[in-house]
Structure formats: structure tokens, C-alpha cells
Amino acid sequence: MEALEDAAFSSGAALARLDAVLRRDNLPQALLRDRLALRAAEACMVFAGRQDRAGDLRDAVHLLRPGDLPGPAGETCLAWRRAVARPVGLRALHRALPDCAPAQIAVWLDARQGAPIARAAMVLEAVLTDLPRGEVPALILADAVLAQALGWDHLVPLLAPGLQRADLRKRGDELRLACHRAGAASALQAVRDAADLARRAAHLLAVAPKLRAKGAKDAVAMFLTQEAVAPAALPLSDRAARRLCDRLVALGAVRELTGRETFRLYGL
Template sequence: MDSLPLKAGPEASPVALVPEWATRPGASPSEADAAFGAGAALAVLDGIVRSQPEWSGVWQARLALAAAQETLTFFRRQQSAEALRDALLLTPPQGDPGPDGHVLRAWQALSERRAAIATPLLRDLAADFGIRFDGILLDIPALLDDLEQAAGSPLHSAAVLLETIARDRPDAEPLGLWLADWMIARRLRWPRPLPLIMTQRSGPPFRTAGGRGRCKPAEPGYRAALCAAVALAAADACRRAAELSRRAAQLQDVSRKVRTKGAAKVIRLLLERDAVLATAPGTGLSRWAAGRLFERLESLGAVRELSGRNSFRIYGL
């Protein structure tokens, strides 16, 4: 089936990267030094977030996937990116994706949340993370409102939030980090929040001397560690953005060679989502036409097959 050629997108615009010095505050940095690096990193990331590139959807989704994997590590449940994708993509729309799928769904929801946080949402998030919704968690909406109005930097607000939750509910750390990312975005007036801090939870910033322990909220050095983690997370997000910008430009360039009816909808999905089923549901393409389209895009270097299977295949940038 033929249609009008898809409009070719522009070449990838250069995406700024965080300078290396911002992510290397040195051994045992002071809170001020770490905060300076985090501020520099967030300033670079801020430019990308505000530009709202056409591939921002897949970018946010890939960050959510990384955060979900780290969350499962917190819960002592290791899971691959492929298995997490399957948990959502191979589950019917009204079906239960299982505990791991719920965790991924929670992180995907972060980038959709621009409004204030209310109790019903918190209850749903707690359920997705598999934690009890009681105690200090009931007071979170009021605390968030106070922190949003308070003086101080976004990172200070995030630290206060995490320390408050950790005092009574250390098991709710994933929810706390979700809310901390939301708070940072809210204070910076970003159009959409990004999953950031959780992606660095097991990283160097939070490791104690010798690397055998982990610095926890309210402990000495935690706020400096939090700032260092934000700097690393922002740098990683910028690197991912640069790579996805190049891949999106390649996809748009290849789209000129594709004449399958309905291809434009598939291209849009690939720019908006982490992954798309080979059957391309919701695009109006038959299973055969969708499969042929993805094979064509893959042969032209525009997409990758992400599952490693010969059936129930999944594609993405």
C-alpha cells in the first residue's frame, strides 16, 4: 500500500552535555561543592527539558525503565529491561502487569504528572510500589505544599522530603525518590518531571567510604551525596538525549523511503514510547503490514528489535 511520502525531519540538533567537572566533586565533597556541580548539571538538562523535542516521550520512557530496574534492585528483585517491557506490552489493556510491571507503570506516570500531588495519587503509587499507605505518607500532600512554598533550592526541598519519609518509613524510599524528582521539576518549573535520582541509587555518590555501605537520609554526608547523584543523573539523561536525538533524526530521514500507509502513526509511536509491539496496535495496520514496516525500518537502521525473539517482537529507537 502506498501513500504520500512522510515529511522528513531535520537533522539532529546538537544536544548539550554536562561538563565532566560537574560530576566529579572529588572525594568526600562538601555539600556546597556537590550542590554547585548539581546546579551546573541541572542547568544543562533544563535546556533540553524546556525545548520539548519530538523524541521527549521515548527519552522519558527510557529513564523510567532505568528507574524501574533500580527500584526492583531495592526490593531485591532483579529484572531485565526486556522482561519489564514484556510485563506491560504483552499484558492486555485492562490486565494486571504483575508487581514488576506496576513498578514500571509508576515511573512512567511521573512524566505525566504536572499538577499537585493529592492523596488518591499517592495511594495508587504506594500500591504500584507494593508498600503500605499509612503513617507519614498520609501527611505527604501537606509537606509537599509547604516545601513548594518554602525558601531554599529545589535540592534542599528534595532532601527534606526524603529525610522526613525515611525517619518513619525507610521501606517507602522508592516513593520518596519519585516525589523528590517531582519536587525538583516543580521547583524548576519544568513542563514535565524526569526520573532521575533513583537511577543513581546504587551508584558511587551514595556509597560510604570503602564502598561497603550506603549513605542514608539524615546521615552525615547524605545531602552532598544527593547533590552528587543528581549531577550524575542529569549527565546521564543528557547523554541519553543526545543519542536519542541522533536516532530520531535517522528515523525521520528513513521515513522518506517508506511508503506504507499508516507509517506516520508508527513513526510517531516510536518517538513517543520506549517500545512498540510489532503488530503496531492502534495504528490501523494489519499484522502483516506492521511486521513488514518494522522489518523495513530495521533494515534501514532506523529501529532495533528489543526482545531478541522471533515471535512477539518489540521495536524501538
């Protein structure tokens, strides 16, 4: 079994590398966080024993009509997206977790001491002790504490994608070891994601001057902040939005994410 000290060293090195990447000017920060939020939500679906995957989560959020309820998958994905959208703080966390009272969130966040991953593991354990089926709030709050400990303004989802379902039943040193492993693996994956998104964002910005549609500039800004975008959400008419998306695909600047002929979604 890997020693806790060795795992802590590995996670520390991976987080330090990610920290350096997050400080680069050419990185579309909001887009990276949105992509990681989707991955965290997908992991939470696995923890809950559900079959929903990334495509299902995108549909549950981006194809909602006014008055529709998002369902469990949509609620989970929206919670993560809200958690990463604003700087870490009690108000932002309550917005992401409206069923958790702000006073209770504050109590859970105080259950921490030591190094960043150790603090996150303590919060994870504290929430799951009080809410045995509260994987979503537990993981969001654990990542919030991790971000605060590392001096990051925004929550960066790292623990959920790297943990296994059985890890959430662990406590004490076993849980800390699992969190160190998860943090290390997810941080390195986030570094790879960041490099990919920085390259794709640079290409989108390079082809943007070729776009003549009114509202194209605002549309490009949406693609640079959201992991997936529905044409109907763009600040253009339906026809113009579809034409813009087709143009961006032809230019290699965005991808069609669903493989469908209708109700399509696009993203970097």
C-alpha cells in the same frame, strides 16, 4: 569526603546543562522521559532486592494481555511511566501512586525548602520516614519536587538511577550529599541520552516518507514517544505491523530490543 557545597555546585551545573537541553525543539521529550522512567524503575528493582532488569520490565509492561496483572516489576515500571506522562501535579502523581492518598501526597510535597536538590532530599526523607519500604513513591515524589523547583512541566527521573541502595538509609546532610551526587551523575547521563535520542529521532523522521503502510504516520509517532513498542500496539494489522518494524530496522531507524524471534519489542 566530598564537601556538601562542592557537590551542590556540581549538581547545579549538571542540572543547568540539562535544563538547557530540555528546552531544545528537536528533542523528543516524551521519549526521553520514558527512557529515564525505565532506568528509574530498574534502579527501584535493585533497591527492592529483585533481579528484574530493563528487559524484564519492558516485557512486564508491553506484553501484558487484557486482564493480566503486571506483577511487582510491572507495577513499578507503570508507576514511573505514569509519573512522567502528564504535567507534574497532585492528580498526575496520585494516578502514578494510587495507593497514596492525595492528601498524604500533598503533605509530603510540603516537606521542602531551599535549593532544588535540598528540597528533593527533604521529600525523600519525609516519605521514607513514613514508609520505610516506600522507595518508589519516595523517589517519584522527590523527582516531582525537583522538577517543580527547576520550573519543568514534567517529572524527569534523575535521583533513582544515581542513588545506591545504602543511600536510602541516610538522613540529613548525608542524604543531601547522596542526592547531589545522584542528581549530577544522572543529569549528565540524561544529556547524553538526549543527544542520542535527538539523532535517532531525526533519522526516523527522515526515513518516514519512505513508509507506505496505512497507519505508518501514527506508528512513527508512537516510536517518538515510547521507549519500547510491541508490534501489536501499532495501529496496523499484525502482519503489516511486523513488516513495518522489519522495514524500520532495515532502514536503521529503530532497533529490535529483545534479541528474540517472537514477542519482539522495538524502539529508537
